[in-house]
Amino acid sequence: MTRQPSFFIPHGGGPCFFMPDPQGNWTSMAAFLRGLPECLPAPPKAILVVSGHWETEGFAFTGAEQPELLFDYYGFPQHTYELRFDAPGAPALAERASLLLRGAGLAAAPDPQRGYDHGVFIPLKVAWPEADVPVVEMSLDRSLDPALHLAAGRALAPLRDEGVLILGSGMSFHNMRGYGNPASTEASLAFDQWLTRTVEADAGPRAEALSQWAQAPGGRFSHPREEHLLPLMVVAGTAQGAGKKVYSDLVLKTAISAFRFD
Numbered sequence: 478m479t480r481q482p483s484f485f486i487p488h489g490g491g492p493c494f495f496m497p498d499p500q501g502n503w504t505s506m507a508a509f510l511r512g513l514p515e516c517l518p519a520p521p522k523a524i525l526v527v528s529g530h531w532e533t534e535g536f537a538f539t540g541a542e543q544p545e546l547l548f549d550y551y552g553f554p555q556h557t558y559e560l561r562f563d564a565p566g567a568p569a570l571a572e573r574a575s576l577l578l579r580g581a582g583l584a585a586a587p588d589p590q591r592g593y594d595h596g597v598f599i600p601l602k603v604a605w606p607e608a609d610v611p612v613v614e615m616s617l618d619r620s621l622d623p624a625l626h627l628a629a630g631r632a633l634a635p636l637r638d639e640g641v642l643i644l645g646s647g648m649s650f651h652n653m654r655g656y657g658n659p660a661s662t663e664a665s666l667a668f669d670q671w672l673t674r675t676v677e678a679d680a681g682p683r684a685e686a687l688s689q690w691a692q693a694p695g696g697r698f699s700h701p702r703e704e705h706l707l708p709l710m711v712v713a714g715t716a717q718g719a720g721k722k723v724y725s726d727l728v729l730k731t732a733i734s735a736f737r738f739d
Contacts, residue, residue, distance in 0.1 A: 479519035483630075483643040483716060484723070485709040485736045486510065488529075488600040490656075491550035492557035495602075502728055509724040509735060510603040516723075516737075522640030523567045523611040525574060525633070527712070528596035529647035529705040531616040535584025536629060537591065538571035539614040545592035562598040567611035570641065574613065574633060581632035583625070584618075596646040615711070621703055623688045623710045630714020643715055645708030649734045650699045656729040661698075668695035669725070669732035676713065676720040676736045683713060683720075699731075712738060 486509075493503045494510075514520070530549060531537070544566050548558045571587040578585035597614045618625055636643060649672060655661035671693040675686040687710055691697050700706045713720065716738035724735035 485645040521642035527708040530596040532619040540587030564608040626710035627714040630711040645712040647705035651705035664695035665731040
């Protein structure tokens with residue numbers, strides 16, 4: 478089985494990729510997402526997506542054969558609540574991932590009722606519009622402890638050798654009041670530069686630095702609450718070697734990046 482990389486990807490704002498975008502705010506991000514399948518060493522057996530939009534006590538994984546969509550965004554045009562993404566679930570993968578985490582001493586279990594939230598179906602609908610790859614969504618632990626999420630990634634690393642593509646779906650900048658404000662640019666760039674240097678380090682120093690992300694330049698401004706950053710901790714935990722930035726752009730006056738780990 479071909480070893481898959483893991484990625485931290487931006488999922489945009491709500492259903493942004495399926496709405497008119499006359500200013501082109503989301504054009505480059507959509508192009509990056511569309512290019513994901515082509516940059517893989519082989520088609521993935523399944524996709525495990527850590528979403529910044531699901532928090533549980535311990536970790537959870539969607540365990541349904543066919544999870545429904547959760548339209549957990551508000552105030553958008555009606556057609557965005559009629560989107561379809563009919564990717565099958567993968568109950569066996571949900572159970573396997575849960576066992577790996579429990580084997581590492583972490584609380585985890587499949588959730589047979591949970592559907593895919595927009596942190597999953599929106600970017601995957603851009604990247605895999607045919608919805609022909611099985612998908613499992615993973616929650617964050619509501620403690621939001623970065624070290625815990627790094628440990629979860631380390632426990633899940635064997636899945637990469639089983640043909641599973643692991644994606645962290647969030648945003649490298651997620652201050653809702655900061656988007657579109659030119660005053661945000663400097664702080665977002667400072668944090669993005671720190672994050673890039675940190676990702677490009679090996680696993681040991683990377684984990685230590687990521688655990689202290691709030692002390693980074695622009696860190697807490699970029700993430701008043703860190704749920705959109707923590708998916709990065711999980712995917713960083715899946716790799717020993719240095720990661721690399723594979724996408725970056727100024728979106729709504731703020732620096733947004735994506736990272737790959739081989």
